[in-house]
Amino acid sequence: MAKPTKATLLDWYRQIVLIREFETECDRLYKEKKITGVYLHLYSGHEATGVGAVAALEPRDHVITAYRDHGIALARGVDANACMAEMMGKKTGTSGGKGGSMHLASREHNFWGGYAIVGGHLPLAAGIALEAQYNATGAVVLCFTGDGSTNNGYFHEALNLSAVWNLPVVWVIENNLVGMGTRIEDASGQPELHKRAVAYGMKDMGRVDGQDVIAVHQAVSEAVAYARSSGPVLIESMTYRYKGHGVSDRTFDKRMQEELMEWIEKRDPITILRRHLEESYKDVAGELDKIEREVERVVAEAVVFALNSPDPTYEDLISNVYVEE
Numbered sequence: 001m002a003k004p005t006k007a008t009l010l011d012w013y014r015q016i017v018l019i020r021e022f023e024t025e026c027d028r029l030y031k032e033k034k035i036t037g038v039y040l041h042l043y044s045g046h047e048a049t050g051v052g053a054v055a056a057l058e059p060r061d062h063v064i065t066a067y068r069d070h071g072i073a074l075a076r077g078v079d080a081n082a083c084m085a086e087m088m089g090k091k092t093g094t095s096g097g098k099g100g101s102m103h104l105a106s107r108e109h110n111f112w113g114g115y116a117i118v119g120g121h122l123p124l125a126a127g128i129a130l131e132a133q134y135n136a137t138g139a140v141v142l143c144f145t146g147d148g149s150t151n152n153g154y155f156h157e158a159l160n161l162s163a164v165w166n167l168p169v170v171w172v173i174e175n176n177l178v179g180m181g182t183r184i185e186d187a188s189g190q191p192e193l194h195k196r197a198v199a200y201g202m203k204d205m206g207r208v209d210g211q212d213v214i215a216v217h218q219a220v221s222e223a224v225a226y227a228r229s230s231g232p233v234l235i236e237s238m239t240y241r242y243k244g245h246g247v248s249d250r251t252f253d254k255r256m257q258e259e260l261m262e263w264i265e266k267r268d269p270i271t272i273l274r275r276h277l278e279e280s281y282k283d284v285a286g287e288l289d290k291i292e293r294e295v296e297r298v299v300a301e302a303v304v305f306a307l308n309s310p311d312p313t314y315e316d317l318i319s320n321v322y323v324e325e
Contacts, residue, residue, distance in 0.1 A: 001221060004214060006281055012213050013273050014291045018222035019071040020270060021299045024078060027068065029303070030247050034224040035087045038248065039116075040101045043071030045242040049076045050144070050173055052216030053237075056224045057142055062110045062132070064125045066143040067102035068174075069114040072144060076111045078104070084302035090309035096319075097312040105137070110139075111320045119145065119154035125194065126221075129167035129232075140168045140227045148179025150193050159232070166231035170223045170243075170269055173236045174210065178256070180245045194236035202232040202302040211267045212237030214276070242268070 004012070023042040028168050029035045029072060046068070054063060055073040065072045073083055074179060078094060086093025086104055094104050095114075103113040110126065111312065115121035125143035132139040136165030149155055162169045173193050185191045197204035203226055208219040223233040240263040253260060279282050 001218060003215065006277075006284075008055075009273070009277055009280075010287060010291065012051050012079045012217075013277065013288060014173040014271050014295060015051045015083060016213065016273060017051070017292055018080065018298065019043055019047045019074050020158065020297045021295050022074060022302070023070060025299050025303060026084075027243065027247065029087070034307070035101070036089070037100055037240045039067070039096060039243070040087075040247040042247070043067040043068050044175060045240045045263065045269070046176065046319070047071055048209070048273070049098050049172070049210040049216050049237045052213040053144070053170075053172055053220040055213075055217050056220040057140070060110070060137060060139045061134060061224070062112060062139060062141045063144075064121050064128065064141065065114065066118070066146060066149065067114065067116050068102045068146070069102065071325045073104045073109075073114070075285070076106070076109045078106045078109055080298055080302040081264040081305040082106075083234055084306040087313070088309070089189075090306055091312045091316060092305070092309040095211070096316055098317075102133035107210065119152045121145075122149070122154045122158035123161075125169055125171075126165075126167055127160050129162065129166065129169045132168055133165070138228065139246050140225070142170050142172065144172050144174055146179060147175040148182070148187070149175060150196065151188060151303075155196075159196070159200045159234070168227045169232045170220060170227050171232065171234045173234070174239055175240045176239050177237050178241075178245075180247070192236070194234055197234035198316055199230075200234075202234055203230070204232055204237040207236045207238055209311060210237035210268050211263075212272055213269060214266070214273075215225050218242050247293040248292075254263055281290045 023044045030040050050071045082094045086095055089097040091097050094106050102116040125141050129141040130292050194204055194206050205223050209215045223235055227233050
């Protein structure tokens with residue numbers, strides 16, 4: 001596979017910084033009660049996994065994930081204004097304000113969510129892949145799931161069925177080492193989660209450094225090519241979240257302080273990619289700084305857009321319930 005060009009790397013840098021800035025702003029807005037609801041799951045720390053994986057897809061391919069979905073939506077190209085409006089439950093949001101943080105979706109981008117039930121989206125990923133296979137569209141489904149979902153029935157049923165029917169799915173486990181509040185080694189008899197592939201008879205792509213966008217892109221590109229021609233693949237991406245499971249977890253940074261600081265200082269996705277760019281291209285620092293300023297502007301404008309957007313009406317609430325003929 002050809003090495004990514006400078007233009008590609010700069011675009012990945014923009015996406016990663018955009019996700020980080022967007023999530024940081026969402027965290028602030030939640031604390032100010034401009035974003036409401038019980039849960040808000042931030043993608044901070046995971047950015048390289050989402051950006052590198054989604055970049056391996058074609059427009060015809062499909063993406064689905066769980067409730068830590070804002071970053072995946074942005075990586076897939078969903079507009080930041082629409083994403084922020086959905087965060088605030090506004091009519092101009094990706095789901096018309098009905099979904100909120102955990103139910104982002106965009107049919108235009110073949111991005112199907114955003115699901116609140118742990119592992120509940122995994123059978124849906126298999127179903128989307130079945131449609132692609134049945135209609136011979138040549139499309140692949142990229143399905144993200146967390147380490148915390150790998151011990152429930154949805155995981156077993158969906159992966160097993162994808163192998164039985166040889167469906168074109170790339171299963172990506174984002175292993176951030178802690179499922180809600182439980183360490184992976186305390187929840188799973190086999191903490192090397194990629195080895196689950198063997199039990200289902202599907203291709204095991206092993207572990208990838210989920211903080212290195214180039215490494216993720218390389219692995220997922222190979223997986224997508226395999227899935228398109230030969231069936232399901234499982235990848236385990238080793239990453240780390242910088243915030244608690246959700247915003248209601250207010251002690252994560254204290255409980256995990258030493259480990260968290262080590263990941264931020266040594267394995268941050270932004271730092272890793274910026275270092276690579278600066279080592280590979282002379283005088284690129286100015287371009288990177290310009291990207292960061294532009295991203296700040298984009299997110300600030302998204303906040304203004306969302307705040308000024310109308311709330312859904314009663315008519316919006318009852319729309320899309322029945323098919324209108």
